[in-house]
Every structure is written in structure tokens, then in C-alpha cells.
Amino acid sequence: xxxxxxxxxxxxxxxxxxxxxxxxxxxxxxxxxxxxxxxxxxxxxxxxxxxxxxxxxxxxxxxxxxxxxxxxxxxxxxxxxxxxxxxxxxxxxxxxxxxxxxxxxxxxxxxxxxxxxxxxxxxxxxxxxxxxxxxxxxxxxxxxxxxxxxxxxxxxxxxxxxxxxxxxxxxxxxxxxxxxxxxxxxxxxxxxxxxxxxxxxxxxxxxxxxxxxxxxxxxxxxxxxxxxxxxxxxxxxxxxxxxxxxxxxxxxxxxxxxxx
Numbered sequence: 001x002x003x004x005x006x007x008x009x010x011x012x013x014x015x016x017x018x019x020x021x022x023x024x025x026x027x028x029x030x031x032x033x034x035x036x037x038x039x040x041x042x043x044x045x046x047x048x049x050x051x052x053x054x055x056x057x058x059x060x061x062x063x064x065x066x067x068x069x070x071x072x073x074x075x076x077x078x079x080x081x082x083x084x085x086x087x088x089x090x091x092x093x094x095x096x097x098x099x100x101x102x103x104x105x106x107x108x109x110x111x112x113x114x115x116x117x118x119x120x121x122x123x124x125x126x127x128x129x130x131x132x133x134x135x136x137x138x139x140x141x142x143x144x145x146x147x148x149x150x151x152x153x154x155x156x157x158x159x160x161x162x163x164x165x166x167x168x169x170x171x172x173x174x175x176x177x178x179x180x181x182x183x184x185x186x187x188x189x190x191x192x193x194x195x196x197x198x199x200x201x202x203x204x205x206x207x208x209x210x211x212x213x214x215x216x217x218x219x220x221x222x223x224x225x226x227x228x229x230x231x232x233x234x235x236x237x238x239x240x241x242x243x244x245x246x247x248x249x250x251x252x253x254x255x256x257x258x259x260x
Contacts, residue, residue: 099140
């Protein structure tokens with residue numbers, strides 16, 4: 001058995017692990033802010049390679065893609081202060097850097113908790129690491145392609161019906177989109193959280209099935225809080241993935257009372 005660590009040793013270990021995680025995010029973010037993806041064709045296949053271009057970087061490319069994919073053609077994206085375009089790209093780079101550095105972040109997190117966990121609990125965390133990253137990406141893509149465009153179209157139809165000239169600040173736009181991506185990415189983790197709690201024995205699998213109705217009510221009520229809206233349909237759109245995933249997980253858990 002490993003020798004118990006003192007509080008100061010735990011704090012020092014945490015500092016080192018946080019530092020390594022921050023460095024990993026910073027490296028990926030710097031790469032995104034400094035390089036441009038240049039397209040080329042190879043045997044009829046469209047491929048990309050990075051070229052150094054700090055002004056026309058990958059974050060700027062992502063901003064252009066969001067503008068064309070998410071905003072109605074009648075909405076003009078603008079900046080009202082000199083640094084807004086830079087900071088919007090910086091936020092995008094940080095988010096993408098966190099996604100790419102997630103394996104390192106999870107590794108450091110598990111390493112810090114390992115002394116306080118049993119082997120079974122460590123194995124559970126390691127087993128759900130890759131699915132957790134995949135579900136976060138799927139949730140973000142679901143928000144980007146199926147939820148955010150609809151909500152923006154829905155809201156800006158009121159301006160179109162009133163024949164208004166519509167402008168949108170770049171910072172407000174980026175913040176709006178990233179909030180949705182994060183909200184959906186996190187909400188898609190619910191099945192794994194339920195699995196981990198059940199597999200570790202902290203919660204009886206029957207608990208999920210017996211209380212699923214209350215979870216659905218909570219999701220519907222709290223749904224508007226994630227997008228600052230009170231319209232029923234966007235609330236349902238936001239709550240639906242969590243409702244289906246939690247319902248599916250509860251059914252699986254109830255049919256498998258002897259989880260490993």
C-alpha cells in the first residue's frame with residue numbers, strides 16, 4: 001500500500017496536475033489561434049494542412065462557419081469595439097483547446113483522485129472517459145446543427161416581420177453559441193453519471209426508474225434557464241436529449257440489477 005500523503009503533498013500534487021492541464025489547453029489554444037487550415041486535394045479527397053496565419057486562424061475560420069451556418073442572411077454580424085473580434089476568437093480557441101486536451105485533463109483528474117478511490121471506482125472512471133468525451137462532442141454538434149440554428153431563426157423572424165434592420169454583436173453571438181454547445185455537451189453526460197453512480201454502488205439502479213418522472217419535470221422547468229427563454233418549444237428541445245438519455249439509462253439499469 002502506498003504511503004499516505006500529507007495535506008501539503010496533496011496540495012502540491014493538485015497544483016502540478018492543474019498546471020499540466022492548463023499547459024495542455026494553452027498549447028492547443030495557441031495552435032488554433034496561430035494556424036490556418038489550408039485545403040488541398042489528394043487523389044480526389046479533400047484534406048487540410050496547417051499553415052501559420054495568426055490573423056486568419058482556425059478560430060476565425062470557425063467564426064465564419066458559424067456566421068454562415070447559424071445566422072439568417074438578414075442579420076449582420078458586427079464588432080463595436082476594437083478587441084471584440086480577437087476576444088471572440090480567443091473564447092473559441094479556449095473551448096476547442098479544452099475539448100482537444102480533455103484526455104489529459106481527465107488523466108490528471110483521475111490521477112489526483114486515485115489515492116482516495118478503490119480499484120473498482122478507478123476502473124469505472126477510466127471506462128467512461130472515452131464515452132464521456134464522445135458524448136460531449138455529440139452534444140455540442142447536436143446543439144450546433146439542430147438546436148441553435150432553429151432558435152436563431154425563430155427569434156429573428158420577429159424582426160423580419162417588423163421589417164427591422166438587424167445587427168448582432170460578435171461577442172453576443174459567440175457567447176450565445178458557446179453557451180448552447182457547453183449546455184448540451186454537459187447534459188449529454190447524464191447517462192454516464194447515472195451509470196457511474198449505479199456501478200459504484202452509491203445509488204440503487206431502481207432509484208432512477210422510480211424517480212424518472214421528477215427528473216423529466218425538472219428538465220422541462222429548468223430548460224429555459226439554459227437559454228434565457230420561456231417559449232415552450234425551445235425548452236422542450238433542450239430538455240429532450242436529457243430526457244431520452246436518462247430514460248434509456250434508467251431502463252438499462254433496472255433491467256441489470258447486478259451491475260459490475
